[in-house]
Amino acid sequence: MESSKVYHVGAAASLAVLIAWLLAWEMLVAPLKPGGSLLALKVIPLLIPLRGVLKRDVYTLQWTSMLILLYFAEGVVRGYSDLDATSRFMGLGEVALTLVYFACALLYLRPYKKAAKKMARDLLDKVNRATHE
Template sequence: MPQSTDARSAHAQAPRTPPPMPVASGGARGLRLASVTSLLALIALSLAWELWLAPLRPGGSWLVLKALLLLLPLRGVLRGNLYTLQWSSMFILLFLAEGVVRGMTDTGVSASLAWIETALSVVFFFSTIFYLRPFKRAAKACAAAAR
């Protein structure tokens, strides 16, 4: 049975309520805490590594400036900004790559610090990705409901 134009227009104008955003559970809070903690630890490691523990040159090296790069996402990560968490999860892969390369090519303390950098980068990456997963699912469901 065909609908009248009034029924179709009333249906088309009915407001759609988006699906609710996920509520932060204990697991989500733990993942966010792991993201924040690993980022802060990575900043501290970068500073200590290049200034005191095993700098490329005695007295420190300009490579300490990589810690400044880690400060870029810090404010957003501390606040739980979803956009910042998304791009920082890709950004951290630069530090993962550096850790792997230096872990395989450096020797002594520097190689150990590189593997710690690698581990912290992996922790940040996966905790951030798993923290963002419910939000991405909710956004997809909202987009599907809007169609």
């Protein structure tokens, strides 16, 4: 399998699993209140880019790599500060899933960034040549 495809599948899968993980955490596994809590609504910002990530939209993958850092921070805080051991485990699982997404998204975007830099460099060289003639 081509490496960019592996990175895309890794990003898409980790995002989908993260959504399911967070819903399960707040509704079933370790909710703040019995029967679930409104914290389950925190998955909504992750649902918005899901379609773009599945379609390999470069722009969506770029901005979600920054969005996912909010979930990383939440996972770290809850993984180390929650009193319930199950909730701490879920928080650390959230951290792992966000790291997988972040790494896969950046590795998938790497060739696009290199191509954009090369295009900008070539354009700048062309402008410099035109101004010196």
